[in-house]
Amino acid sequence: MTETKTSQNVSLLLLFILLYCFNPAHQLHPLDPLTPSELDRVRTIVTTSKPNSSFHYVGLDEPDKPTILSWAPTGPSPPRWAFVVTRIGHVTHEIVVDLTNNSIVSDRIHGGQGYPLLTFDEQVAASGLVLKYPPFEAAMRWRQVRIEEVTCGSFTVGWYGQRSTVLTSRRVVKVMCYCFGDTVNLYMRPIEGVTATVDLDEMAIIEFLDRLLIAVPKADGTDYRESVQKPPFGPRLKPISVVQPEGPSFTIDGHSIKWATWDFHLGFDMRAGPIISLASIYDIEKQKSRRVLYKASLSELFVPYMDLTEEWYYRTFFDVGEYGVGLSAVALEPLRDCPKNAKFMDAFVVGQDGRPINYSNTFCIFERFAGDILWRHTEAGIPNRVVREVRSEVSLVVRMVAAVGNYDYIIDWEFKQSGSIVAKVGLTGLLEVRGTNYTHMDQIKEEVYGTLLAENSIGSRHDHFLTYHLDLDVDGVANSFVKNKLVKSKAIGSPRKSYWKVVSKTAKTESEAMINFGSGATELLVINPNKKTKMGNHVGYRLIPGLVAGPLLSTDDYPQIRGAFTEYNIWVTPYNKSEKWAGGSYVDESHGDDTLAIWSKRNRKIENKDIVVWYTLGFHHAPCQEDFPLMPTLSGGFELRPTNFFESNPVLKIKQPDFN
């Protein structure tokens, strides 16, 4: 050991002691995201070993499921480990750091296809590079666009079957630019036809194309800021608010949340965003808490565009795996993003240098009181009396918003007193608009892949597929997936000719659980085959789909090979800690060899096992003028609803809260 290393180690030791004293790490829940001091230690440990590391991902390397399930807040904490993805030179490293021993457990080089999350720093650097590139400056001058009013974005390039070309051996993005000028709505003002290809590792422009001269759409009517709007205005609504004079009914202890009969853990990940873990509901009759979910989170978000022009064909984004939905989280605005009765929670990500960055107001948690009715009945059938019983619905919402470039995704998890968990997503923000010389539909005689929204602006068609990882543990770990098909049947010996009956089938292997919605009436259940109600029904949760959409790409098309996990709305796999990301661990420029569709080819057994349901929620979006210059929210979602989980209606005895 050299002297330098020894003194370095001493300083590290001092730092650790310091951090330990000021950081109550011993009180952490084993699923808590890494704290800022832990993130800082990760950085120190990794950069001590490898000084030139670029940090692309740092997250909790969570303990194994049995460790988590057997952990008790009073007992010892399992070791804290971090999972780190770095780039050094042209190599991707997967590093596991033990934060309990302050050591590197493993350092593995990723040898397969695909690259990690892009960092913000390199996207900013790529944009800066282009803005100072003389041919680009010339292109702007030619267009009479002032360079001070230009900003650029980095677009992942996908993969189109290349075997060994520049694109497959280099980590590149295409940089496209916008003229904001007199508006903040840069996405409505694309500088179409000018593309720079940037090698991110070299931070160098490797290709530059000025292909088309297209009018830059004008700024007029694109700005969405309240401060710049001009009359005529519509009527302004009178003040409205939700009040809870005695405060909220939930408690937040670190990342653990309790509300009504629910308790769960709210984690955060740079890539997935919110992670709901260990969601259990207290069964009032059985006087015990019963687990519903081990873990639920967004696994991938595939956004293929349907525009085949040179500047657009490659746009088939994977927002979770390429840009990071957690990394794209934005600060929520009190009173606007969340009602007055909301509480907020911060999150932490790391920059490219590994330093922790505080994301303030990443989550809000609030009780939703929307005027809905939990249950009711008016009974007029008993002589001489009318019985009326009504309970209002109050639910708990956990919200995060990710602004992945132009699009804002409002990601809600809603917990209901009835035992339902509802996942919702709202899509708002800005369209990706393609510049065009057209100014009226009558001029258009060719396929333009979208709708003319304003002069010189085509709103390009695209899809959004949100794939959720749902590790249900319905009243225990071993579960089965059951399809209750409702089947039209002949009625024999009856004045009726037909009725529907239920034909129940338990999926024994992965292939039996792949389902596309729209192919008949089927109830989908996750049951615990080892537990029955007193009446003898299997305890279960039902999955009630919302908006239904599947891919409209051919299965041999490259984007669809990479997004093959969207081929079914439902997949069920046996639990496997390594299978987190439906699009694969390294999605940028991936070849689709590490997707859910590939894993599932093993056709593993899934009956009476720890299973994971993968649910894909889809939107086809053919833009309309109402989406210009900013889209009103469009929502979708699904519900996990108890089905013979309880012996009877779990909200029968709910006491109505007071209304002040």
Place this chain on the structure above:
Amino acid sequence: MTETKTSQNVSLLLLFILLYCFNPAHQLHPLDPLTPSELDRVRTIVTTSKPNSSFHYVGLDEPDKPTILSWAPTGPSPPRWAFVVTRIGHVTHEIVVDLTNNSIVSDRIHGGQGYPLLTFDEQVAASGLVLKYPPFEAAMRWRQVRIEEVTCGSFTVGWYGQRSTVLTSRRVVKVMCYCFGDTVNLYMRPIEGVTATVDLDEMAIIEFLDRLLIAVPKADGTDYRESVQKPPFGPRLKPISVVQPEGPSFTIDGHSIKWATWDFHLGFDMRAGPIISLASIYDIEKQKSRRVLYKASLSELFVPYMDLTEEWYYRTFFDVGEYGVGLSAVALEPLRDCPKNAKFMDAFVVGQDGRPINYSNTFCIFERFAGDILWRHTEAGIPNRVVREVRSEVSLVVRMVAAVGNYDYIIDWEFKQSGSIVAKVGLTGLLEVRGTNYTHMDQIKEEVYGTLLAENSIGSRHDHFLTYHLDLDVDGVANSFVKNKLVKSKAIGSPRKSYWKVVSKTAKTESEAMINFGSGATELLVINPNKKTKMGNHVGYRLIPGLVAGPLLSTDDYPQIRGAFTEYNIWVTPYNKSEKWAGGSYVDESHGDDTLAIWSKRNRKIENKDIVVWYTLGFHHAPCQEDFPLMPTLSGGFELRPTNFFESNPVLKIKQPDFN
């Protein structure tokens, strides 16, 4: 004219003068429901002419559409007419009463199949008849059920292909009874196997069947009243409320409601319940109000059960046409059925004697503030600044609840600032439970047509199909129905192999507009082919479906012949004032010869015409134990969303209300 008649006419005249002076009828909107005094005059006029009339329906006979559309509040009111359905002896009369001239315009005898709405009075009388019927009393004694604890319900019998039997020539119901005893939840305690068939016109029992001895389920655990619940209780939530210190932002003038940029008329009908008419949205940019809907209401609600046992096979209810969803409206409970900021509106129905009955708190109208986001964006793409703009969503809800026997239907119409109209229905209340001797699933080796919910209680499987009549007038009367099919297409000369394009097809005739959901990705639009945006897109509204379900009965089965209007989720017909009721005008014991499916066989032209969209929202319900003894609400709905109706996002300039 005899002297008696003259004096009668003089008294009538005096009555009318009196009513006229105290009733500001001259201020009525031509679509306002009949006022109590108008209803009373209808009764007087009809019973003067036909003293023995039983009133089964009285409603506004609305002026023709051109009259309504050309009417201005400042101009003269069109004549007020009433449409009346009575039974006299064994004959159904359709009577049109002119309330302006106090005369009968027409009196037509209905010669076809089917009977009108049941009255409450005759249902109560039928129940009373059975309770005093000695064989029934004996059946109860045999079962050791105390007759004082028994109450009965009237079940419509449908039609099963009979040509000329007792059932087809008589207006009958089957009466089934329940033992409430120590609970108010009579529906959980059926006295299975005992059925009386009652001729309603004769008010006589014509058949009595005591077929089975089945245990009456016990009262334990069935009562849902707050006052009788016993511990353990769950946690009680803290007080929560919506406040509007300056009052609501809507105004109600009679039945006309204005809120934000919306104005519409809220009518009421004994059969349909709420009727939304003349819904227009003010276009801030165009500085004018533009019509979206001429009229929207529930047209039929078909509830076929899937239980083939003798006491159940015939249960295929048509709740709008047989029981009346308006007639089944219940008083809404302030603070529970509707939030604190709600306003209430009464409605009026008539009893069998034609006398008006005041239904208090039939509607509530409130601003919904659910914590949703109308639109947002955070922009980090402009150097050295972060832009964040967020608008919270506030919408307007009109609510009515109909308790059709056991089931409570929460019928909501929601108006959004974005221009969307959302129809929602919540299903709660009580299941129809079949009595059984089974007490555990393990005992069951046969088809029991449902789920064992509790000892001796089978929750029978059934469907709910709600068919809405949607007379859209998108920016004018002449509209077209367009299917924008999203089609998977080959990409030629591109690194991509595929993409989706939009193939647009306008339905020229009724048959081209019949659509079942689930058969591909299609956007459904009602457009005005005569109006375009400045960009050249047709102005339109899109129909976004919610829960998808279609019938699982064979098309030649009798209930399905009567409910044939559910065969497609969408039908489009040319406007025809007589085509209001998808199941036909006389649904009770109908033979299905007057349904939407029959009318549409003419395959009329629907392009660039005044068209009506019929939308069927479906639920398949296989009950689970959580539905016992009372069901948590299950919701569904659909959205009408502006699509190139506006030149741009209509809520861009919305000013956020204050939050106190």
